[in-house]
Amino acid sequence: MLYVKAPAKINLTLDVLYKRPDHYHEVEMVMTTVDLADRIGLESRTDGLIKIISTNGFIPTDYRNLAYQAAQLIKDTYDISEGVTISIEKEIPVAAGLAGGSSDAAATLKGLNRLWRLNLSIDTIAELGAKIGSDVSFCVYGGTALATGRGEKIQKLPAPPTCWVVLAKPKIGVSTAQVYGGLKIDEIEHPNTHQMLQAIERNDYRLMCNSIGNVLESVTFKLHPEVVMIKEQMKRFGADAVLMSGSGPTVFGLVDNESRMGRVYNGLRGFCDEVFAVRLLGESNSLA
Numbered sequence: 001m002l003y004v005k006a007p008a009k010i011n012l013t014l015d016v017l018y019k020r021p022d023h024y025h026e027v028e029m030v031m032t033t034v035d036l037a038d039r040i041g042l043e044s045r046t047d048g049l050i051k052i053i054s055t056n057g058f059i060p061t062d063y064r065n066l067a068y069q070a071a072q073l074i075k076d077t078y079d080i081s082e083g084v085t086i087s088i089e090k091e092i093p094v095a096a097g098l099a100g101g102s103s104d105a106a107a108t109l110k111g112l113n114r115l116w117r118l119n120l121s122i123d124t125i126a127e128l129g130a131k132i133g134s135d136v137s138f139c140v141y142g143g144t145a146l147a148t149g150r151g152e153k154i155q156k157l158p159a160p161p162t163c164w165v166v167l168a169k170p171k172i173g174v175s176t177a178q179v180y181g182g183l184k185i186d187e188i189e190h191p192n193t194h195q196m197l198q199a200i201e202r203n204d205y206r207l208m209c210n211s212i213g214n215v216l217e218s219v220t221f222k223l224h225p226e227v228v229m230i231k232e233q234m235k236r237f238g239a240d241a242v243l244m245s246g247s248g249p250t251v252f253g254l255v256d257n258e259s260r261m262g263r264v265y266n267g268l269r270g271f272c273d274e275v276f277a278v279r280l281l282g283e284s285n286s287l288a
């Protein structure tokens, strides 16, 4: 059995520039991975089938699973006759804005590259990933990056300033398509992406805290007012900066002091079942 880690991401910024003719939105996002990860196990099978086994009863185990789609794509593209059993130990909350499914797909692509000795470069794997979903290319590299296009164009960035990240996910799932669909393009207040890039370049924690922003917040807040409440609680317990990740509903808080991190973490556990205190993973991978 070959194991691959599939870490969650958060969006430090998420801006939408315009709606494209293909119905996707042109985005500009600073993304970074955190050390909350699913674990993907891969084992070749001689019958040619793709089988998914998961510890989580809420994710599909057929072709709808993004890890299944990753294996199918590799099999079709490189004419592989073997099959694979994919076991998914789920730690990342589902439909949470943390790219759990996308990261499982990215880890499956990377793992099968090794298992089936395909010798693909990381850039080729990221290109394949883009066929599965907009966030999959980023998940292939991990670390920290500026993502543009529909999210699949990746420019690597240095590691952001070190800090703790407290993640809190309310008991609701959010549909990414519904949230993008509810966005009113002319009412957007754009985050300062350039300033975020400067904060990362200069390793300036305070500037990073002052530069976070996500234009999808307003849509998800209207659909699920409990997300606003979680954000307010996180601020009240002392996080330095608080933002919703992706299309939500997970809210994250940045904290650079361990005892305050403990206060935010314990405080949020009174409101949410799923609360995590994690570190940023830092820089992107350059090897497959």
Ligand SMILES: C[C@@](CO)(OP(=O)(O)O)[C@H](O)COP(=O)(O)OP(=O)(O)OC[C@H]1O[C@@H](n2ccc(N)nc2=O)[C@H](O)[C@@H]1O
Binding pocket: 011, 014, 023, 024, 025, 026, 027, 029, 096, 097, 098, 099, 102, 132, 133, 134, 135, 136, 149, 150, 151, 176, 177, 178, 180, 181, 245, 246, 247, 248
């Ligand atoms: C919002 C973000 C931010 O990182 O993450 P999540 O909240 O899903 O984690 C991403 O843009 C989500 O990426 P991903 O979840 O891979 O999206 P996809 O499967 O490609 O697309 C799902 C649907 O979202 C909408 N979509 C997605 C990306 C994009 N740039 N414009 C869009 O309008 C489309 O309606 C699409 O049909």
Ligand SMILES: Nc1ncnc2c1ncn2[C@@H]1O[C@H](COP(=O)(O)OP(=O)(O)O)[C@@H](O)[C@H]1O
Binding pocket: 058, 059, 060, 064, 065, 066, 067, 088, 093, 094, 095, 096, 097, 098, 099, 100, 101, 102, 104, 105, 174, 176, 246, 247, 248
């Ligand atoms: N391996 C997977 N893990 C989680 N969700 C998956 C997976 N494969 C498919 N899905 C489906 O993808 C949808 C989005 O899940 P997820 O990737 O966790 O969230 P998000 O896109 O908000 O980051 C869910 O409705 C889920 O059923």
